[in-house]
Amino acid sequence: MFIPITGVATFMLVGYAAADTKAPEITSDQIEVPYGEKFDVDTVDVTDNRDSKDDIQVSADLASLNVEQLGDYKVTVTATDSFNNETTKEVTVKVVDQEGPKFETLGSNEGYVVEVPVNGSSDLSSYVKASDNVDGDVTPFIEADKTLDTSKLGTQTITLKATDVSGNETEKTIDFAVTDDDAPVVTLKNGADVTLNYGSDFNLSDYVDVTDNFDGVIQPQVEGSIDNHKEDGVQTLTIKATDSSGNESSAQLNVAVKDTEAPKISLSKSEVSVNVGASLDLSNYLSSATDNKDGDVKGKVSIPSVSTSKAGSYTATYTVSDAAGNQGSASLTVKVNAVRTSSKKGSAATGTTSRPNYYGTSVVGAAYSRLGCPYVWGAEGPNTFDCSGLVKWCYAKAGKSLPHSSSAMKSSGTVISISSAQPGDILWRPGHVAIYIGGNQYIHAPQTGDVVKVSSGVSSFTCAIRP
Known part of the structure; x- marks a missing residue:
């Protein structure tokens, strides 16, 4: 019996196809995926007894996989051949960092030449940045083979190295051109x-x-x-x-x-002294007046005047202006001294004098300040006194000079009666002087073993002296 050839062929095909019941084999146990990249099923190694890899459908359950986080993940992979034979396997997927940091220059710098201002920062992070796909900014960890010296003009070649946490390393050689672009x-x-x-x-x-x-x-x-x-x-x-x-x-x-400069006035003296009532011509003390532009302006100086009718210290101011209106000045101190105006010096006057004691208040104050100081013969202060030494010291404090002698003091002023004495006047008797303070009292330095003190009873004195 003969079977048609076409029937034999059909039988053989059906019988052969039915015989493929073997599922594909997944041979990969571990697969590495670069950080941040998509998982590719084509990286899974699969074999089949009949089909080529291109004819096998491979799929994976990626629910547990995070490619934005380094680490190991378990992923279920399924492989199906053309005869629908299927196999599954749990594969370890390692998310790894295989990429080194990248360098970039900052500002307007481009390429491998970086412009650096002279005397600028020597910190390389001012000019270069290093960033990593996983670790981000790794600029603080840049290493250099030499230090950037910004104090010298010229080009300096420096090799930089940056390493990420995974050990990926990048090197870059950069020329740093130190330049001076700033004008004075x-x-x-x-x-x-x-x-x-x-x-x-x-x-x-x-x-x-x-x-x-x-x-x-x-x-x-x-x-x-x-x-x-x-x-x-x-x-x-x-x-x-x-x-x-x-x-x-x-x-x-x-x-x-x-012309902004004032004229300069020169005086022959800085201080003059006259007695009460004396005539005083202050033009006598003007030496010169000159100006930087106008020259000699002495004839334009305004001469001051001072009244000598009353004792005291006064300031006389000379002024002059130049053609530009600048005014210059100079000052002269004028001391008007109190003097005797009635009764002849040294005479035993029994009347009164109309002139007051100009030194009275100051003299009495000075005498009070010395109460308790010991008597020492010949002493005139400031901490020990004899009688005339105390009077001399107190009047000196008031600006009046007197001799250190009771007899000489009588000849140094106006002699007046005891009844006409004013505070500050000198009480006098042969061999002793005191300072009248009013109210029948006086201050004096009595004798050895005693101290400066206040005593009463002016009738023991012969007369009073008003310097």
């Missing part, structure tokens, strides 16, 4: 518009400073000049400064020459 700074100390006193020397350093970030102090070039006797209009100077790198800056200074 011209500082006008008093502004662009200044005034120069007529006839005074013009010193540029009084008005201008020039400094540079690299060269330090620079001597500028000046276009123009100043005539210190020219008051008409404004004179302009152009200040230019160029540093060693060729950077240039400039400024203008406008100078107006004006």
Whole structure:
């Protein structure tokens, strides 16, 4: 019996297909996935007894996989051949970091040459940044084979290295060009518009400073000049400064020459002394008056006047103005001294005098301040006294000089009666003097073993003396 050939072929095909019941085999146990990249099922190794890998369908359950986090994950992989034979396997997927950090230059710098300002920061992070796909900014961990020296102009080649946590390392060699692009700074100390006193020397350093970030102090070039006797209009100077790198800056200074200086008055004395009632011509003490522009202005000086009718210390002020209105002055101290106006010196006057004791208050105050000081013969203070020494010291404090002798003191002032004595007057008797303080009382230095004290009873004195 013969079977048709077509029937045999069909039988063989059906029988063969039915015989493929073997599922594919997943041979991968572990697969690495780069950080952040999508899991690719084509990386799973699968074999089949019949089908090629391209004919096998592979799928994976990725619910537990996070490619944004390094680590190991269990992923279930399913493989199905063309005869629907299926197998599954739990494969370990390792999310790994295989990428090193990347360098980038900051600012306007591009490529492998970085511009650095002279004397700028030597911190490389000011010019270069390193970032990693996993660790982010790793700039603080950049290592360099040498230190950047910004104090020197020129190019410095430095090799940088950055390493991430996973140990991936990147090196980059960069040229750092240290350059000076900053022009000198011209500082006008008093502004662009200044005034120069007529006839005074013009010193540029009084008005201008020039400094540079690299060269330090620079001597500028000046276009123009100043005539210190020219008051008409404004004179302009152009200040230019160029540093060693060729950077240039400039400024203008406008100078107006004006007479701003007051005349100077010179006096022959700083202090004069006259008696009460004396005539006083203060023009006698004016030596000269000169002005920087007008010259001799002595004839224009205003001469002051001082009344000598009352004792005291006065200030006489001389003034003069120049043609520009500047006023100068000088002062003279005038001391008007109290003097005897009635009764002849040294006479035993029994009447009264109309002149008051100008020193009274000061003398009495000084006497009170010495109460309790010991008596020492010949002493005149400040802590020990004899009788005339105490009177001499107290009057000196009031500005009046007296001799250290009771007899000489009687001849140094106006002799008046005891009844006419005023506080501060000197009480006198042969061999002893005291200071009258009023109310029948006086202060004196009595004798050896005693102290300066207040005593009563002025009738023991012969007369009073008013210096």
